[in-house]
Structures are given as structure tokens and as C-alpha cells.
Amino acid sequence: MxxxxxxxxxxxxxxxxxxxxxxxxGAIRYLPKLGIRVLRPHLCLRRxxxxxxxxxxxxxxxxxxxxxxxxxxxxxxxxxxxIHDGFADxxxxxxxxxxxxxxxxxxxxxxxMAVADEQSxxxxxxxxxxxxxxxxxxxxxxxxxxxVRTEGPDGRQSDYEVKYTFAYEPLQQYLIDLGGGRLQALDxxxxxxxxxxxxxxxxxxxKPGSTFHWTGPFYRWNRTCIDCHSTDPRANFQPQANxxxxxxxxxxxxxxxxxxxxxxxxxxxxxxxxxxxxDMADPSLAKVDVNTCFACHxxxxxxxxxxxxxxxxxxxxxPALLRSDxxxxxxxxxxxxxxxxxxxxxxxxxxxxxxxxCHRAHEGTVKAAGNALCTQCHAETAPERFAxxxxxxxxxxxxxxxxxxxxxxxxxxxxxxxxxxYMKVDPRRDHxxxxxxxxxxxxxxxxxxxxxxxxxxxxAWASESMDEWYGKGxxxxxxxxxxxxxxxxxxxxxxxKLRGFLADRQQPGIVRGSAIGEMxxxxxxxxAADVRVAAxxxxxxxxxxxxxxxxxxxxxxxxxxxxxxxxDETRAVRVAAxxxxxxxxxxxxxxxxxxxxxxxxxDLRGFVQANADSAEAxxxxxxxxxxxxxxxxxxxxxxxAITLDPTFSGARINLAELYRASGDNEKSEQAYAEAVAAxxxxxxxxxxxxxxxxxxxxxxxxxxxxxxxxxxxxxxxxYRMTAAIALDAVGRTEDAFGLFxxxxxxxxxxxxxxxxxxxxxxxxxxxxxxxxxxxxxAQLRPHDxxxxxxxxxxxxxxxxxx
Numbered sequence: 001m002x003x004x005x006x007x008x009x010x011x012x013x014x015x016x017x018x019x020x021x022x023x024x025x026g027a028i029r030y031l032p033k034l035g036i037r038v039l040r041p042h043l044c045l046r047r048x049x050x051x052x053x054x055x056x057x058x059x060x061x062x063x064x065x066x067x068x069x070x071x072x073x074x075x076x077x078x079x080x081x082x083i084h085d086g087f088a089d090x091x092x093x094x095x096x097x098x099x100x101x102x103x104x105x106x107x108x109x110x111x112x113m114a115v116a117d118e119q120s121x122x123x124x125x126x127x128x129x130x131x132x133x134x135x136x137x138x139x140x141x142x143x144x145x146x147x148v149r150t151e152g153p154d155g156r157q158s159d160y161e162v163k164y165t166f167a168y169e170p171l172q173q174y175l176i177d178l179g180g181g182r183l184q185a186l187d188x189x190x191x192x193x194x195x196x197x198x199x200x201x202x203x204x205x206x207k208p209g210s211t212f213h214w215t216g217p218f219y220r221w222n223r224t225c226i227d228c229h230s231t232d233p234r235a236n237f238q239p240q241a242n243x244x245x246x247x248x249x250x251x252x253x254x255x256x257x258x259x260x261x262x263x264x265x266x267x268x269x270x271x272x273x274x275x276x277x278x279d280m281a282d283p284s285l286a287k288v289d290v291n292t293c294f295a296c297h298x299x300x301x302x303x304x305x306x307x308x309x310x311x312x313x314x315x316x317x318x319p320a321l322l323r324s325d326x327x328x329x330x331x332x333x334x335x336x337x338x339x340x341x342x343x344x345x346x347x348x349x350x351x352x353x354x355x356x357x358c359h360r361a362h363e364g365t366v367k368a369a370g371n372a373l374c375t376q377c378h379a380e381t382a383p384e385r386f387a388x389x390x391x392x393x394x395x396x397x398x399x400x401x402x403x404x405x406x407x408x409x410x411x412x413x414x415x416x417x418x419x420x421x422y423m424k425v426d427p428r429r430d431h432x433x434x435x436x437x438x439x440x441x442x443x444x445x446x447x448x449x450x451x452x453x454x455x456x457x458x459x460a461w462a463s464e465s466m467d468e469w470y471g472k473g474x475x476x477x478x479x480x481x482x483x484x485x486x487x488x489x490x491x492x493x494x495x496x497k498l499r500g501f502l503a504d505r506q507q508p509g510i511v512r513g514s515a516i517g518e519m520x521x522x523x524x525x526x527x528a529a530d531v532r533v534a535a536x537x538x539x540x541x542x543x544x545x546x547x548x549x550x551x552x553x554x555x556x557x558x559x560x561x562x563x564x565x566x567x568d569e570t571r572a573v574r575v576a577a578x579x580x581x582x583x584x585x586x587x588x589x590x591x592x593x594x595x596x597x598x599x600x601x602x603d604l605r606g607f608v609q610a611n612a613d614s615a616e617a618x619x620x621x622x623x624x625x626x627x628x629x630x631x632x633x634x635x636x637x638x639x640x641a642i643t644l645d646p647t648f649s650g651a652r653i654n655l656a657e658l659y660r661a662s663g664d665n666e667k668s669e670q671a672y673a674e675a676v677a678a679x680x681x682x683x684x685x686x687x688x689x690x691x692x693x694x695x696x697x698x699x700x701x702x703x704x705x706x707x708x709x710x711x712x713x714x715x716x717x718x719y720r721m722t723a724a725i726a727l728d729a730v731g732r733t734e735d736a737f738g739l740f741x742x743x744x745x746x747x748x749x750x751x752x753x754x755x756x757x758x759x760x761x762x763x764x765x766x767x768x769x770x771x772x773x774x775x776x777x778a779q780l781r782p783h784d785x786x787x788x789x790x791x792x793x794x795x796x797x798x799x800x801x802x
Contacts, residue, residue: 181244513545
């Protein structure tokens with residue numbers, strides 16, 4: 001029975017006789033279609049005959065299933081379905097596991113992806129139109145099929161057939177076949193609650209042919225979405241042809257998505273049902289644990305091709321740590337990171353709580369309604385399981401919640417798992433189980449449940465209310481917010497606090513691993529000893545943080561600090577280490593770790609192969625190859641990245657820099673010119689092109705490109721300084737000085753920029769404006785006598801009216 005089907009299961013009774021009667025009767029009704037004549041057995045089977053008939057049962061089931069599958073293949077269906085080695089037809093599972101199949105069929109997991117038809121499509125395709133930010137689309141039906149007319153990859157309006165639905169609630173997207181095996185997710189989705197179309201993007205619409213246009217790589221199902229919405233999905237990208245031959249065992253998520261391939265289990269079940277003595281014991285299916293859940297419910301990078309349930313998460317994926325663009329300073333979710341990263345921070349994870357303590361595995365729902373879910377453990381008597389992590393207490397009372405019983409404010413999840421909305425309509429709860437801290441919200445802008453619920457109230461009001469309820473001690477609770485917020489501001493004072501997290505084994509591994517990364521970003525070389533300590537930590541997330549952090553160390557220090565991680569037991573750590581150590585000036589520094597280096601390089605190649613259609617992965621590999629002085633291979637990798645995504649600027653910059661480093665300035669400039677043509681609004685490309693033109697001594701064209709970089713990114717001090725130097729070099733010194741604003745000098749922290757402004761100002765004799773830059777530099781260098789003397793001389797010049 002396929003997920004979502006209303007047909008009764010083949011086997012639902014517990015009595016062997018009843019099981020056989022139902023299945024065999026169904027088979028008999030079906031066999032004449034195959035040209036096989038059978039006699040209907042008497043319904044009152046003798047016990048002596050039952051064993052013989054049971055022996056035949058597996059043969060009948062096999063014949064019945066094979067014939068049914070053959071008939072299904074002849075009928076219109078999903079052309080991407082293929083029964084991969086080690087897997088069984090998903091309908092086989094429900095014949096024995098009817099109760100679980102029925103529960104799962106009602107879940108959102110079961111409806112994660114489906115062939116587009118009357119039952120699966122939820123949106124209005126009856127001649128409706130959507131328009132927003134320059135995007136227009138018409139949705140209509142033709143011959144019982146679903147179509148959208150919208151802008152295609154060439155910028156022209158065309159009709160596209162919807163092949164699949166994607167997701168079920170609270171939004172549904174639609175997949176369109178653009179040829180070459182590519183399935184693209186339309187970026188106009190259906191809001192199932194408001195019953196309306198809406199655009200998933202932000203800001204202005206992406207241009208056709210670019211990464212974030214609905215026809216581009218970001219919205220490609222085969223590349224971005226395939227891992228988690230189907231059963232054993234395989235992208236099967238063909239690099240030479242630049243096309244896909246993707247397939248899966250079932251269109252949506254099925255039993256084998258979590259339990260693993262079931263072919264051996266089915267064979268064992270047939271042998272057992274036949275009553276035949278066999279040496280083969282039940283090989284069982286993969287153990288379903290949190291690794292299985294996190295394989296999809298995490299912000300992660302795929303390391304190998306295809307996750308096999310039962311495998312270790314960190315051997316298949318590399319998770320994102322607590323970066324400031326992904327998480328708030330206190331660890332709450334900011335960008336779309338799913339559940340792994342937040343849950344790893346929680347006391348629940350440390351205590352051994354798993355997804356299945358709260359969620360029903362098949363239904364995908366929580367195990368109890370309201371606070372009953374939490375009071376499974378957080379009761380007045382501590383559960384024996386958590387004796388060492390006592391969660392007991394009287395929490396489900398107005399004395400604790402300070403909200404009326406039964407109100408929204410009295411629900412544990414509303415206070416400790418605040419929601420954040422993604423994809424514009426999809427609210428998801430934070431799984432770090434934070435305690436509301438409106439005081440931190442006032443300082444750092446972190447979320448808190450108080451003002452999220454009490455709209456119009458302030459963080460100060462919420463803090464005062466909590467003071468009345470709990471006293472002021474809650475304000476002193478330990479938090480990571482202060483240290484990580486300071487690090488995000490590039491404040492070196494955060495280093496000691498971060499070092500304290502690293503040394504504290506009671507802190508979650510993801511916090512400690514993230515702390516070492518921030519420490520090295522703020523002051524790389526000074527934190528080398530800390531990276532060495534982190535690299536020896538028993539927690540793999542800390543070692544992962546160490547490997548990634550080593551990229552901020554001088555290259556010559558890296559082999560000694562993280563060389564041992566090349567042979568780490570965890571693949572995620574090995575891959576992170578090899579990516580950093582690829583830039584080692586001399587592999588001789590690795591000593592007897594050369595063999596581990598080669599083995600880890602194999603892991604890196606596996607990562608690239610698993611992401612063969614990813615421009616970013618090809619770019620990463622190209623950089624590694626270039627660092628290894630394998631220039632021809634690196635050029636090929638960068639070219640492949642550009643083929644995969646012509647608007648991916650990183651690969652184009654790296655290719656241009658490869659030519660520059662090889663001494664071919666003409667090719668470097670040409671590569672930058674091609675990059676700018678593909679991405680004219682990217683400041684880093686315009687800047688790189690400007691520098692390449694300087695090397696070609698084409699100064700006028702260089703100045704135009706450097707000026708474009710400044711206009712596109714005016715806050716970038718490096719762009720402004722370089723443009724000023726170029727203008728001064730061709731005698732346009734007044735124009736150069738015009739790029740600096742004395743009024744803004746007090747907020748400038750770039751000493752080189754201030755020094756350039758001072759040099760040009762002195763050259764022009766503009767002493768009053770130059771004094772402002774000199775005073776700003778003196779604030780940055782309070783103990784520099786030369787800067788102090790310059791300020792004194794400029795003050796004298798201004799007083800004398802010069």
C-alpha cells in the first residue's frame with residue numbers, strides 16, 4: 001500500500017488463518033488476470049492443511065507482488081521509481097505492518113513529495129494569476145494536468161507542466177521538469193492555510209539564468225532537495241553530459257527512508273511465514289535513532305553519496321556550527337537551521353533525551369497534548385531514567401508560569417520553544433529549550449517569548465515582570481550571549497570568555513566547537529595553543545570546530561596543531577582537516593602523517609563526488625588542487641563549477657587568481673571580465689577586475705571598475721582605499737581625496753584607510769580635513785608618538801590658517 005492510499009492492507013489480522021484467508025483470497029481473485037486458473041479453497045481450512053498452505057504463501061505473495069508491480073509499470077506512474085539494490089517495493093511493507101503503515105500514511109512525511117494529480121495538488125490551478133515584485137504567473141489546467149505560465153530560464157514567458165507536488169502543509173511547492181533530468185521547484189508556493197499563492201523570495205526578483213531564479217541551481221530538486229523528500233533518492237548526476245538520471249524507491253518518504261533497505265528483511269519474513277527451517281536469522285533493519293532524524297533535520301553539508309539509516313550522522317554530514325549568520329548570540333535559531341544545532345545546545349540532549357521521547361515516529365506528531373508532553377519528565381517526582389539529571393519540579397502551575405491555567409502563556413512550549421517563521425508561512429519551534437531572557441533581547445535583539453506573545457509590550461516591561469515573579473537572580477544565569485555577541489562585533493575582549501567555554505566540559509560540544517572558531521577569527525596566531533587543545537577533545541563537534549578554526553592560523557602552524565585530525569575517527573573532522581591542510585606550504589611538515597593526508601584526501605574526493613552537481617563543492621576542490629600545485633586539475637574544477645552555475649562568483653574569482661598566480665595576467669583579466677559580464681552587480685568581481693586591469697596597465701578602465709566596486713559596496717574600506725590610490729596615481733588627486741569623508745572618520749576602524757586619507761590630504765595641503773583623519777588614527781593608536789606628533793603639527797597648521 002503506497003503512502004496515502006485508502007486501500008485496505010493485505011494483512012491486518014493477527015490470526016494466521018485469517019491472514020492467510022484474506023491474502024490468498026485476494027490472490028485468487030487476481031490470478032485469472034494472469035491466465036492462471038485456480039480453484040477456490042473451502043473457507044474452513046483444516047489445521048492439518050494450514051501448514052502446507054502457509055508454505056505456499058510466500059510463493060503466492062511473491063507472484064502476486066511481482067505481477068502487480070508489472071501491471072503498475074504498464075500504467076502511467078512515476079518514471080523515477082526504481083527498486084534499488086537492497087530495497088523492496090514500499091507496498092510490501094504494509095502487507096505485514098498495516099498498523100504502522102496506516103499511521104504513517106496520515107503524516108506530513110508520507111506526503112513530502114507526490115506525483116501531481118487530483119489528490120495531491122492542493123493549490124488553485126483554475127485560471128488564477130499571481131503578481132509580485134515583477135514576477136507574474138498564471139496557473140491553469142489542461143487535460144487533467146496542471147500548468148504554470150511564467151518566466152523561464154531564457155526570460156521568456158512559457159507554459160510548464162507541474163510534475164510533482166513538494167511538501168504538504170503549511171505550504172506546497174511544485175516541481176517542473178526543465179529537461180536533462182532537472183526538476184526545478186517553482187518559487188511561487190501555495191499557502192494551504194490562507195489558500196493563496198505567495199512568492200518565497202526576498203527583495204527583488206532574481207534574473208533568469210542566475211543562482212536564485214526558480215530555474216537556477218538553488219531551486220533544483222536534484223541538487224538541493226533530493227536528500228529528504230523521497231525514499232533512497234539518488235541524484236545520479238552525469239558530469240560529462242551535465243544532466244541527471246535521478247531515481248528513488250518511492251516518490252515520498254517511506255518506511256525504508258528511516259529503516260533502511262528492506263530486501264533482506266522481506267526474504268526473512270517470507271521464510272518465517274513459510275514455516276521452513278532456515279539458518280538465516282532475521283538480519284533486522286537499521287536501528288532508527290536520532291542520527292536518522294538529524295540526517296534531514298539539520299543544517300549540514302553532505303559528505304558521502306546517500307545516507308544509509310543506522311549510520312553515524314557525523315560520518316555522513318558536516319553540520320554548521322553556531323555562526324552569527326545562522327544563530328542569535330544566545331544560540332537561538334536565526335536562519336533556517338532546522339533542529340540539530342539548537343537541540344545539541346540543550347540540557348535535554350546532554351541528559352540523553354531523544355526525538356522519540358517527544359515525537360511519535362510514524363505519525364510525526366507529539367506524544368501528548370499541551371504540557372502533558374513536558375510533564376512526562378518535568379514532574380514533581382523525577383523519572384528514574386534521569387536521576388543524574390534531575391528534571392523534577394512543580395512547573396505546570398500558575399505559581400511557575402504566572403499565567404492562567406489553560407492559557408497560551410501557561411504552555412511550556414510557548415515560553416521555552418518560541419517559534420520563528422521560515423519560508424514566510426512555516427513557523428518552527430526552537431529546540432534549544434531556552435529560558436526567556438528579555439534583558440538579553442534589549443541588548444542584542446535576541447528573541448524572547450514574552451514580547452512575541454504580548455505584542456506592543458517592551459523588553460523592559462517583560463524584564464520588570466520577571467523581576468516581580470522570580471526576583472532578579474534570573475538575570476545572572478550563565479549565557480553564551482555576551483561572548484558570542486562581542487565576537488560578532490570583532491571585539492577581542494570576547495576571547496577570554498570564549499576560552500572559558502572551551503575549557504568547560506559542561507558546555508555543549510557545539511558551543512565549545514563554535515567558540516574555538518570565533519577565537520581564531522579574532523586573533524588566529526594567539527589561539528594556536530587553544531586549537532591544539534580542542535583538536536584533542538573527546539567530543540567530535542569540538543574537534544570539528546578545531547579543524548575549521550585552523551584555517552585562521554598561519555599555514556606553517558597548521559600541520560602541528562591539527563595534523564592528527566587527518567586520521568580522526570569521524571569523517572566530518574577528517575574532511576574539515578584536509579581542506580585546511582591542503583594549503584600547507586610543504587607537505588614535509590606533516591612528517592609521518594603523509595599517509596593519513598592521502599587517506600583524508602580520498603574523503604575529500606568522496607565529498608566532491610557526492611556533490612558533483614554543486615558549484616560550491618567543485619570550487620572547494622579546485623582550491624585544494626591549486627594549493628597542491630595541481631594547476632591543470634584545479635583549472636578544470638573551477639571551469640566545471642562555472643558550468644554548473646555561471647553566476648557563482650567564487651569559482652570565477654579563483655580561476656582568475658589561478659591565472660594571476662601562474663603569471664598569465666592577460667588570462668586573469670579575461671576571466672574577471674567574463675565574471676563581471678555574468679555578475680555585473682557584485683562588488684568583489686568589479687574590484688578583482690579592477691586590480692587585474694591595473695596589472696595590465698589599463699588604468700582608466702581599472703579606475704572605472706574600482707569605482708563601481710565602491711558604489712556597489714560603499715562601506716568596504718579596502719575598495720575605497722584602492723580606488724583612491726589608483727586615482728592619485730593618474731593625477732586625479734582631488735577625486736581621490738573626495739572618496740574620504742572627514743565627518744565619518746571618527747567611526748572608522750581601518751588604520752590603513754585613515755593613513756591613505758592623511759597621505760593624500762597632506763599632498764593637497766587640505767590640513768583641516770586631514771586633521772580629522774589624523775585624530776581618528778590617534779584614537780586607534782593612542783601610544784604611537786608619530787601619530788601624536790602629526791596631530792600636533794596639523795593643529796598648529798589649522799590655527800595658523802594654512
